[in-house]
Amino acid sequence: MRRDQILASVIDAIGGTPLVELSRITRHLDGRVLAKLDYLNPGFSKKDRIARQIIEDAEAEGTLKPGRTVVELTSGNTGTGLAIVCGIRGYPFVAVMSRGNSLERARMMSALGAEVVLVDQLSGSEPGRVSGGDLELVEQVTEKIVRERNAFRADQFRLRGNFRAHYLHTGPEILRQSRGQIDAFCDFVGTGGTFGGCAAAFKERNPGIQCFVVEPEGAAVLAGEPVRAPNHRIQGGGYAIPELEFVKPEYVDGYLKVSDGEAVHAARRLAKEEGIFAGFSSGANLAAALQLIQGPLKGKTLAIMICDSGLKYLSTELWI
Numbered sequence: 630m631r632r633d634q635i636l637a638s639v640i641d642a643i644g645g646t647p648l649v650e651l652s653r654i655t656r657h658l659d660g661r662v663l664a665k666l667d668y669l670n671p672g673f674s675k676k677d678r679i680a681r682q683i684i685e686d687a688e689a690e691g692t693l694k695p696g697r698t699v700v701e702l703t704s705g706n707t708g709t710g711l712a713i714v715c716g717i718r719g720y721p722f723v724a725v726m727s728r729g730n731s732l733e734r735a736r737m738m739s740a741l742g743a744e745v746v747l748v749d750q751l752s753g754s755e756p757g758r759v760s761g762g763d764l765e766l767v768e769q770v771t772e773k774i775v776r777e778r779n780a781f782r783a784d785q786f787r788l789r790g791n792f793r794a795h796y797l798h799t800g801p802e803i804l805r806q807s808r809g810q811i812d813a814f815c816d817f818v819g820t821g822g823t824f825g826g827c828a829a830a831f832k833e834r835n836p837g838i839q840c841f842v843v844e845p846e847g848a849a850v851l852a853g854e855p856v857r858a859p860n861h862r863i864q865g866g867g868y869a870i871p872e873l874e875f876v877k878p879e880y881v882d883g884y885l886k887v888s889d890g891e892a893v894h895a896a897r898r899l900a901k902e903e904g905i906f907a908g909f910s911s912g913a914n915l916a917a918a919l920q921l922i923q924g925p926l927k928g929k930t931l932a933i934m935i936c937d938s939g940l941k942y943l944s945t946e947l948w949i
């Protein structure tokens with residue numbers, strides 16, 4: 630984002646977020662953690678980036694013609710980004726979301742002009758804990774709406790725009806801002822678009838930058854473990870999908886696990902000690918980074934994403 634000129638729309642304000650060293654949290658540790666403040670995007674999450682890229686790519690490819698309806702399954706953040714981008718570009722947008730995600734997200738998408746369809750969770754699932762099974766239900770409803778309305782599915786699990794947003798922008802921004810001085814990156818994975826896109830950009834520039842997949846404890850399927858606790862609290866990812874299009878084995882130097890409690894504790898530390906008000910998954914990223922600099926990557930510099938704003942979780946136990 631250019632900050633020294635008038636922008637044509639808020640779409641141009643997506644990306645170009647600051648990179649901040651968490652020097653208070655790492656004060657007594659040997660190592661650095663650099664946090665990419667993507668909660669400062671217009672929709673308060675990193676997913677604005679992929680919304681813009683997916684829509685721009687579809688327009689360029691001719692799959693998205695003026696006035697066509699756009700539909701996507703979302704945990705709220707991609708939907709918010711799409712609501713912003715589609716609203717400005719003139720596409721009706723339908724967001725399909727599990728009722729297990731926080732209410733703030735649905736309200737925000739509606740406010741931005743989206744039609745929000747909420748899908749009940751499986752019996753036995755708890756609010757605030759969206760499982761892979763819950764997500765399958767949301768997928769079925771999403772596909773039905775796409776068929777009925779002959780809509781364009783802004784499919785974040787499959788469309789390259791998700792990967793490209795981070796490969797073309799997030800990763801190179803981190804490299805530029807840190808002058809290439811990072812040793813490692815760890816990222817809590819949902820679709821894997823952020824992990825894959827950033828890892829590809831990092832390894833292209835410097836194959837020595839190590840990239841770690843972060844998963845919830847009890848649902849670490851990418852690490853090859855069985856699912857013991859599908860209903861974790863770390864909203865936005867950890868869906869226990871064993872194969873992800875954008876997470877290529879050649880990008881992965883290791884796997885890390887974070888518990889609900891560790892993610893919550895780290896998100897609270899980000900707020901209290903660094904003044905960074907973020908959500909559960911940002912806490913998961915910080916907790917994983919701290920595991921690394923207190924373990925195998927002692928003395929190294931790590932980059933992490935601050936994925937979304939803590940304001941999206943005011944109704945959850947994160948801030949109680």
Ligand SMILES: Cc1ncc(COP(=O)(O)O)c(C=O)c1O
Binds near residue numbers: 706820908911
């Ligand atoms: C808050 C939050 N954290 C993490 C993720 C995971 O990011 P990715 O889908 O790029 O793996 C998402 C994705 O929706 C998210 O909304």
